[in-house]
Amino acid sequence: MIETRNKAILLVEDEALIAMSEIGQLKNAGYRPVWAVSGERALEIVRSNQEPVDLVLMDINLGGGMDGTEAAREILAANDVPVVFLSSHLEEEIVRKTEEITNYGYVVKNSSFTVLDASIKMAFKLFDAHCSIRSQKMEIEAAYEQMQVANEELLHTQEDLIEHARALDESERTFRSLFEKGPIGTAYHRMVYDDAGRPVDYVILDANKSYEDMTGVAVTRGQRITELFPGIQDDPFDWIGRYAEVAKTGNEMRFQQYFRFTGRWYDIVVYRNKPDHFVTSFFDITERKRAEDALKQSEEKFREMVWDMQVGVLLQGPSAEILLSNPKALEYLGLSEDQLLGVTSFDPSWNVIHEDGAPYPGDTHPVPVAIATREPVRNRVLGVYRPKSRDRVWLSVDAVPQLREDGSVRQVVCTFIDISERKRAEERVENLLRDKELVLKEVHHRIKNNMQGIGSLLQIQADAQADGAAKDALGEAVGRVSSLAVLYDKLYRAETVGSASLKEYLPSLATEIARTYPSRKRIALETRVDDIPLDAKTLSPIGLIVNELMTNAIKHAFAGRPGGRIVVSAVDRGGRVRLVVEDDGIGLPEKGAASGPGGFGMQLVEALVEQIAGTLSVERDGGTRFAIEFDA
Incomplete structure (x- = not known):
């Protein structure tokens, strides 16, 4: 607190x-x-x-x-x-x-x-x-910068090994140009589906020169990938299916894969820019892949780099057994090196859970999944129990398999960072947001109760009046308060802040007005309102206008008759709203068209129409029709 x-x-x-x-x-x-x-x-x-x-x-x-x-x-x-x-x-x-x-x-x-x-x-x-989240972010960014430094050191070491590898006969300058400064191949595609909605092909809408250079083919805009690389639809990697998943879900995909049609390895990023359209960006990493074997031969250099990294690192064998760990991994897991070596990801003592608290089975841990799929697994969040401190640490884990030439898994590099503080900060923010929502609900509830209380007090005062004029004036005030109360309720429930739909507002308001002015006459109420969104500044005077016109009709339009009909309608005519309140009563006299019974009410209506920059017209043909037009 x-x-x-x-x-x-x-x-x-x-x-x-x-x-x-x-x-x-x-x-x-x-x-x-x-x-x-x-x-x-x-x-x-x-x-x-x-x-x-x-x-x-x-x-x-x-x-x-x-x-x-x-x-x-x-x-x-x-x-x-x-x-x-x-x-x-x-x-x-x-x-x-x-x-x-x-x-x-x-x-x-x-x-x-x-x-x-x-x-x-x-x-x-x-x-x-x-402030807490910002501090956590700075710490994470600092850790990320340290990772970048370590990655740069790894790249420099890799370059040194490439220079000495027998498999590499290119000069250092050629390698640097290809690996570090080489342009990225990029192409824009549209997915093609068959009649059953299955992805069967994709069209190359555009491609840059690096795409052609890295694939060795000349691209024609509008050309299908099955025309450019015949047989790709049957490739076990399922290129079309994977890209279709990105085009459908919008989930970015990053992977490294051998492309048998060119005989090259590529590091590929695929993302969607709109439905059924996606972009592939890639660069040739064939030389880097060839150099990996040379890099693996220098385990000592690898250990030295891993030892000083500010992220947890585990080297695990093809059965997910731990072969190597760095100090940061021991710190995060709360174990000694002797306790850790030889343990597999399947060991139940890890007691791993998902973010929602559900158990995390051992065969679904990042390393076993990377071994089974032979593909990198990235950004998996899991909670690991630490027996020594009797608490749980939350980790963000990457697992990258390293393959032999025959495609089998040689080992898996598992890296992770501690995100426990970040998760605690996120939970605190979520709790605060829930508290804020409760406060806002309480405020809205109190305001609504206060408006209902005002209407009730006015109604009690009206009921206590012997003078008819005073009773009518207070009754009209009750109607105006009810109109504002209905508007407030609709604005509070609206999805858009400060606005609501006439279709949601006017029918409720008309019903409330009819209920506020009970009559022995049989008056039928009919509403026909389009779905027209308006802001609160316009809705408030409209509600008061309808209240005045309906009140006037209920009190005066059906004198000497057993009942009648009142219709409230609103239509949108290309951005111009026409609001009509009409009855089939006795009609207004010619002289009363401008002021009407209870002249203050009509004066108020005219002032409110002017406020919304509208126009008012009155028709007296078998009843009375008030038509107001204004811009939506």
Whole structure:
């Protein structure tokens, strides 16, 4: 648990009264608030470092001078500190501006201090987790750099051996040009399937000169691989099937393989750029393969290099028995060399598990799989039990088989790094994210309950009124609150932040309005609404418009009649929305078309239509039809 008491919080707020209130609440919660009345002043405080700041509470609208988002960006450029935005703005454009800046929360003003305090604590937790992950990343990068240095040493040794190998008759300059600086062959392909959907071929859409140089063939765009290399479809390596798997799943594939059609070895990377299309990049490693035998003859040099590597290294025989280990491997596994030598990957004492806790059978360990398939196995994550410390270490393991000329496995080089700290950091972040989700759900629940409470209080007050006009006014207020409550509920449940579909919103709203104004008359409600996504800034006035028009129809349209029908519809006409609320009642008088019964309601409708830059028309033909048009 992170200690937050006595943490220094820089409050950036241009309203003095609001700042005084928030400072008092922060002090009561055990924080040390520091107030800055503007973004410029906040930047001075951070840069001077006279008062070290642990967290910044940033208002967005700071009056004159730089706004909150600009101030936050300048502060983050000067100091690594968590920023939480505290604002009354909910507009999508403003919220999006904050998302472009590293921040740890967005709290709406007038939320309870409990919500603000929870958000501050959550920001401290997330910032601490972020710092921890960054530290782990730096350690991993340092280890990776050490691996690169070791790999470079290995390459230099390999070059020395190649110079002395009888099998190599090329000069050092030729080898360096081919092995280190040689261009990479690249080709772009499209997979071809038969009528049953099985991959049977692929087309070469484009290829560079290095591709032709390394394969020894001239490529014509649009040519099929079965035309270029007849018989490739029957090759035991199943080139077409392997490439089809990449084109289908999008999973990158890296392997080294002998290509019998050219008599050469290649190191190949295959990846998909779009469905059924893939790219092959490769370079010729034939000379390196020939040099491997010479390299294997120098076991002592290999041992010296392995001994100083900052990754665990095991050399295992064709039965997966351990032949050699370096100090880092002993450290990671918590065993001595005597305890390790001769033990196989099948030994049950390893007690290996998958990341999800399921048992990891010995025959599926990386080394046995590499022996069985004669192919490298990379980036396998497994948890190994350490008897001495009675804990479990998490390792990322690679296993690379080394083959004899006859294709049998000579030995397997198994390398691994300890990723236990990284996994613990990932688990901490996941827990923090779950906690944040719970806090947000609680906030949404409280807001919804508060809106329901407001509607209930207004309804109780309306029921208690003897005066009909007062009762009607309060009833209309209940309808408007219900409209906003339905909008809030739909926005909260929407997959897109700050927007919802009219199809999800209007039918629910119309039903809620009909329920809010019970009538003895038999009124049928019908809704026909297209799936039209709109932002909250547009949905809110639309909800109030529909509320006013439906309320007016329920109360006045069916005077002297046993019932009738109200229809609410919305259609999208190429980006222009037509919203219609109509009834088959007695209709409005000519004079009432502009103001209508309860003139304030129509004035409100006209103002809201103007707010969304729409147009309003009224038709009185066998009832009343209000049609509003606006841009989606």
